[in-house]
Amino acid sequence: MFSFWLSNKLRGSMLILRIVAPAMMAFIPLTSDLDYEFAETLNIINVIFFAVWMSTERAHSNTSYHSGVLRTVNRLLLPIIFFDFVIISIAMIAGHHLHWYRTFGLYFLLPFVGSWIGLTLGYVCRFFIQRRPWLGVAIILLFTLILNLIWLLFTAPIFVYSIWWGYFAGPIYDEWIPLTDTLVFHRLFSLGFAFAIFISGDLITRKLNNTITYKKFISLMAAVWLVITGLFYWRDNWGWDTSYATLEQKLNVVYDDERLTIYSDTTSKFVTRYVSARIKQVTDWLNINPAKVKIFIYPDAQTKKILMGAGGTNFAKVWRNEVHVNSDDAEFTIKHEAVHVLASSFGHPLYSTTKPGMLEGLAVAAAWDESQLTPHEWSAALYKLNKLPDITALMEPMGFWSSSSGLAYTVSGSFVRFLVDQYPIQNIHRVYASEDFKDVYELPLDTLQERWKFFLNTIELDSLDLRIATTLLQPSIFRRRCPHYVADLQKEYYTSIEMKEWDNALKLTEQIISTGTSPERWVLSRARIHFKQKKYDAALSKVEEVLNKSTLSYTMRGWALLLKADIVFCQGQNQKSMDLTHEIMTLYDQTTSVYEAALWSDHLMRHPDNGTLYASWLDAVDQNKAGEWYSVHYDKKDDAIFSYKLISYLYQTSQYDSIFSYIKTHPMAITDSSVYLKYNQLLGDAAQRIELWSEAEQYYRAAQQYAKRTTEKVQLNDRLELIHYLKNKIE
Template identity: 25%
Template sequence: MIRNLVPVFLGCLFLPLPLLGDFHFESAILAAVFGCFWGGISASRLVLKSDIKIITKVLRAIFLFGLPFFLFSLFRGCFTWHGLSFWILIPVPAVLFGIAIGRFYRKIMAPIPAVLTALTLLFVSIGMLLIEFLTLPHVYFFNHVWGTWPGPIYDETVTIGWNLILFRAITFAWILFLWFLPDWKKSFRVRLTLIFSILILFPSYLFLSESGIITPRSALQDKLEAYQTEHFDLYYANSQFSHQEIDYWALKHEFHFQQIVDELEIDWPEGRKIESYLYASAWQKKAWVGAKFTSYVPIWLEQDQLHIAKEHLDGVLKHEMVHVISKQFGNTLFNGSWSIGLIEGLAEGIAKDASPESTLDQIMAAEPPYPTVEQMEAALSFKGFYSSAGAISYTTAGSFVNHLLEQYPVSNFKEAYANSDFESAYLIPFDSLVSGWQQSLPQVSLDSLDQQNSAFIFSQRSIFQKACPHVVSPIMQLWDDIRFLETLAIYGEALPIVEQLYQMAPENTIIKQKWLQYHLRFDGYESIVEKVSLNDSIPQFLLMKADAFAFQGDWDRAYIELENAWDVLPDPSPGNFRYSFELRADTLNWKVFIRSRYQDLLPNAVSSNFNLPNKILLSQKAIELQRLDVLPAYSALLINEELNTDWFNQYLSLIDRLVFLKEFEEARQWVDLVSALELRPRYQERLQQQQEWLQFMMRVEG
């Protein structure tokens, strides 16, 4: 009885620990490692008479250890079938694998069998991981001892895949092989079993890449199209990138490369090229390399690499490229810094992309009290960095590193980066560096928007702080399916999923809005009229009902609904409704707006009769649809309009693509006009980026 209580008690001790206390793959890995080594060493003992007894004993202890996790997950509402599946597929084969190895050494009368068993399991669990980690680009791993590591911890949706099932089939083949090999002379049945296990193992290892168990660079390059520039070998999903798009992103790669090597004062080695893998979507990236919404750079590999999904390129390309280029002054072991805070802080401090509206310093200045010296030391460490939400850690480290880069020579930072020794690099104490940064923050000008942005970032929670870090509700799973199809612009296949989602949660305003959008896209106007009642108090729904009537040409009822939407607007009205009624100012503008907004259709001709909001939104739709041929015409119409910072993001997008189209004079005029506006500090930073982009492209063109 006491022996049964011991593993239960040990399980209870782990419950308070973040992630490890969840009934999911992390705790299953813990159980697998313990059970594998315990079972293997126990089975290697020469005095052992029954292998079945040790199997039963270890598995019973493992599941008793998991019992508190299971019960606690039920109590908190955190139980998932995927978690249960991980607890079956990870520990059970691991225990049998360990016992098979221990039994093998015992049966062949090997000297010190327990030591050999432990060494073998250490090689399989750690040695094999290191071999894959140091030679392959992916960030998911399979292992016969600890089962699987599915990818970055930021990807909270972790589910059982076919590749794990196939890998565990290989584990069982090894178990059979090791179990029966010592007795191969005994009977034909034993030899037949050995042949069967070999017939599984041999083709399995031949097709590891095809089965998704490993993904070498060569496999990625075979699946993707190649594109070369001076410093990059790009590999991209040609199903999602047009020739024009890949030309654009190739130039952006070279532009950001030049920015970063100049800022960090790096003499780039001649002939050294960076491989950039550009995936069709985050879902394709997850399937191929194990990281879904996490873009990443394997800095520990000799070959420089970037791994980014198409939809994330605009937001993370420069950030990730800093990681690649900073390998030039990283430590000798893994080409980075011993401080994760410095690694990410450098990328954030150079890219400055924490917010489109507030600078790094504004976000920090709006959230006093500022980190103390002790807190900054912790924030730059691995444990401290990941114990907070990613947005908080990245912003804090980014603001601090940005201060160091602005106030001291870059060479000082590069020296500190490699060895994480600030005092020897800067010749002043670390607390003086932190104090200088702290003193600069109160001098930063702030407004209410900065306060809101800061409050939002600092209110986010780390995955370690979430009660149920891996629970994905059926609704969220369907939403994820919709996002996947929308990323690929496969709206027809998404429609039935939207319908299913709406049936599950018709009162959810976000889901209802998505349902209305799809019915406007696919001519379901009558359904919209039926579902949006006169008593609806949500302005967006009433506007979409008005749009349904506009699609039908029933303008009288359309304008009635437009008035109803106006009547329910709060006072003052939210900013997202600022131009809603102007976009629908008359039938001409209304028709143009709804066709572009819901059905991705541009008018046949660019017209000066469109009002300002529609001209701007049509120019953005042209960029979204890769109709850059009409962009100069929209630019010519807009450049004479009165500028307003409400449209700052749209102005920057227009400038960005005009530069790409080599419309340099037009782009320069836009830069001059926008720079004359009263711009927020972050807007000034972003406009400066466009000025540098213009200068870069002009140099490229000679």
């Protein structure tokens, strides 16, 4: 009775669900763009569906091993593929999708190949497992899933190329997932593997039925299996995997002691020292004696993408005490990522903690650098706006991930830092591991949350802080359109900008805007394209469109006003442009990046040459020749603002010795307090990189005198503390 129900009612239900699955996913934000998430989800569905369907199909007396497969392909597989194509095509036309090649490419590589994998598995189980072949399918699929998870845990990459389950790209969120030769080769390999299993099954069936088989054919299949085994054995060479032996050959050991090993390639000595100093700093803050940590620093995102699967995403492997970061990101992310690994000394060695609010909150609390505001200020502002999420929810996986990542991370960080500052750090150790808040603090979590909120009420905020805080109010990843599809559009957009293919870039911005991804930002990008095309009226129209949006963030408004100033300058309205830059400087005197840009524009516009100097600067920026422009105007000895900008450029291009050579011959009398702060901080950073410790400390202390915002004070205090750790590492 059970077998009859499984073979009829369940099969019917499965067929209906399989047919409507693509249409259902077209209405889910995360899969509606028919990109990677759509293809991989459909691949998993196809493997399970076809495997179970084939294993439970009733055998017909006149149906041979081969004809049974052909019958299923003709009556089930091909119609389903055709139906998928219809649904995908309708969805793409309705959604004005640009990347047909990508959608259908992913479809053929993942769900299409997955259909044959499932079909083959189902037929093999049906012919060789007499009772309940569907159970054999379930056991095999479960076994391969566990095997892939083990593979993910104990091999170097965070991606998995799986014959059975397709391609798991890893937790890389909004990174671009390209259609690579590696993926194509692996899926062809998977298809060949399925074909080899099918033919081998046929040979075994013939042998059991005493049917004639040709020895040459058996030898050929033996050779095929030998090739398959060889391809899999040397999978490192094809990019399907990276062993730790291979990884450690690519990245040499550049630092090693009893607590830390750093693997790197072209990383500067300063970055190596910096990373080791930060590890020691975090260790002291947590008050622990951790196991040895391994840090892998990659020369660039492309190398990291090939070896690990994550180009721009830096991450920690808690279960292996490893941190993987790009060289350019190491200074900004190492404290955060190191906490995840170091916390395993008091957390669970495999998964660290079951409380995501503690996992990310402790990392944010240690790094304590969340851009324009401190985590306490962000949280206090959200509290005043009645937008503060519930801490109890953030301690649970569903509650944490149902909020936007920026909101969940920052608020959790504020709460954890409050606990660290108010109670012994050992309490954090116990709660992080597994213990309940009430058992550790002798207070329930709700009461701790109320105490934290009372503390947030004591933080002084102004209207600017409240406006800035609204930028955290974004939808969660599950309510956003496919981030990989958006990343693909953005990559093509930047390529078009580099190639000066303006029309294609405009088309791409329109597509990105349709996904709901930062629409104000991308409308502003359209304005910039028109500006580069010297279509100033069109550019101004787009800028005004952005400025009229009520949802425009405070900082984005500043950049829009700056672009407007450039546009009206190019229209010959110099005075109006200068009025705008002066207005921006007044409104954004505490937003350093916008203020500096406005000050620079205003300074060049007011030059006695009636705007010629500023026009040459805009032209140099447009042609990516800022360095040449600086070299032409190198000797403006009496121009403090110019000298500051030149020093900034030298710092960005790692010419640290040149900075100090320049200031010896170009003394500056900076009167602007914001510029003076950034100038001294910049000199302190440069001195730090060439081991001028006393000079670095001197510059940081000079900058402290002009620090207004809490974030500025926090950053300078952190730099001064870092000097202590760096000096100890050198000595």
